[in-house]
Amino acid sequence: MTERALRLLRQDPRLAELAAFPFAFDLSRADHVEEVRLASGGPLEPIAGDDSGGTYFVCGDGSVLYADSEGSAGAIGDSVDEALEILVGLPGWQDYVGLSPTDGGARILAEIADTEGDFREDCVPDLDERRTELRGALGLPERSPVQLVARLHAALLRTEPDHLLLNAVEHRAYRRLDSHPRPPLWEQVLAKGRTDLALLRTGDRAVRDGVAGNRGRRLAVLRAAQYDRRNTDHTLLRHLLKHEADASMSDELRLAVVLVGLQCLPDDLPLLREVHETAYDTWCGLGGLPEEAGEVREWARSFDDSNYGVDPDDEPECTWLELAREQGMVEQARAYLIRALDATGPSRPQLAFLREEFVLLGDYTQAIRAQRMLHALQDTDRGRATADALLAELERKAVEAAAAES
Incomplete structure (x- = not known):
């Protein structure tokens, strides 16, 4: 369903003219400078443009994506209504894409006052009156500039992965509108694993069985345990090792063997021997299984030092790509x-x-x-x-x- 504000703009020429100037949302400029598509293959509908050649698109989830004519793009709102709140409340919003809530209200307000002061002086002395009129007609709430900058910042950070824009001919990605840092892939992949690991540590049996029985969750938890090691995790690591050995022969199975081996108790030896016998291909590279628990601990420490680390940045990118696929x-x-x-x-x-x-x-x-x-x-x-x-x-x-x- 078309959102209320966009529907009103399409129905009322006076409002459409007001949105086009001075708020740079022109319904008559919906043709982008080149053919584009979303990397995800999702729906993409151009709805308006500005006088610099930029275009506003609505994505399948209702988010609004802005693409300029120079090859940069970014999400600016979860909906058309939210995007219009930002455009009307922050004319010249593109000057603020480098701002974030951490800059503080004083700096944000100073930059906006400077930009809007020039705007009023150069071409729109009645900016405040026009803004009030359009807000009221479209039913948009009045929010402080600091709130709107925070919303713009949050929307920009949500651009990827679902709203990554590509040139439809060359299939290259548009640059980001902003330069704010993004979390590395490993951090995104480990996020669910860390959450599940914390839940497992509560001892909830239903959570334990749910994680152990889901391969994507199980692998992510094992990686999370690699970078957050606790002696109290021994029992849950044994449980994950058993499930992974039954399911597949993976790099994470090798990791689970080492993590259990680091705290090896005599009772662990039968399980480790079983894994060694039934998953020999994965065991390759680990060497033979020592006979005594103390020898296993020594062997695991040596293998751990030479093959595993405590910094996710040191892990090959293929590890995180595989885990991303496993988790969907x-x-x-x-x-x-x-x-x-x-x-x-x-x-x-x-x-x-x-x-x-x-x-x-x-x-x-x-x-x-x-x-x-x-x-x-x-x-x-x-x-x-x-x-x-x-x-x-x-x-x-x-x-x-x-x-x-x-």
Whole structure:
């Protein structure tokens, strides 16, 4: 359903004219300068523009995404009504995308007063009257500029992953409108694992069984336990080890063996021997199982020191991408990989890695882009022939995937 404020603007030419100037929301400028799409493939409807060539889009979840004509984009509200609150309350809002609530009210108000002072002096002496009229007609609440900056800041940080905008021809991502720091992928992936680990530590049996029985949650908890180690976790780690050994042979199974082994008790030896016998391929690299609990602890400490750390930044990016997929965080992984591909230079190993990660996500458009970049680096006939064959295979899979979705 069309939101009330947008519906009123479309019905009332006077209000539409007022929104267009001085608040730069012009319904007659809804054509963007180039064809664009969301990386997620979600709906994207242009609804208005401004006099600089920028465009306002409504996404499938109702969020409003603004894209300028220079290749930058960002979400500015959870809804059209919220976006209009910001546009009307903060004319010249693009000057404030670098602000955040941590800057404090005094600085925020000073910057807004400076910008709006110039605005009134140069072209809109009756800015306050126009703002009051449009707010009242659209039924928008009156919020302080500090509140509106906080809302704008929060919306910008929600742009990715779901509202990542791409050029629809080259499939490159638009730059962010702001330069605020974002959490690294590992932090996003570990967030659920840390929450589950805290719940497991309460001893709730239902939580324990729910986490242990869900592979994505189980793997994330094991990684969370790697970076937050407590001696009191021994029992729950044993439980997770047993479930992971029954389910698959993974890197996290190897990690679980080490975490249990660090506190190995005589009662742990039968379980560790069982894992060793039934999951030998995963055990490879760990070496043989010592006979005594003390020897296992010594062995686990040695293996831990040489293979695991306490800083998630030291972990290979493939670890976090795999965990993101296991947890269903497909869009987080996709956004990360597209940004990485956009920033990648002539590196054959990195391009090959990104291509394969996109294939695992089922994003053949981006996999083809990576492969084309890799093709351009080939300097032998054999290398070009191999690259051609792989490109053709990816293009075939892309067609098949599109047909399956239609």
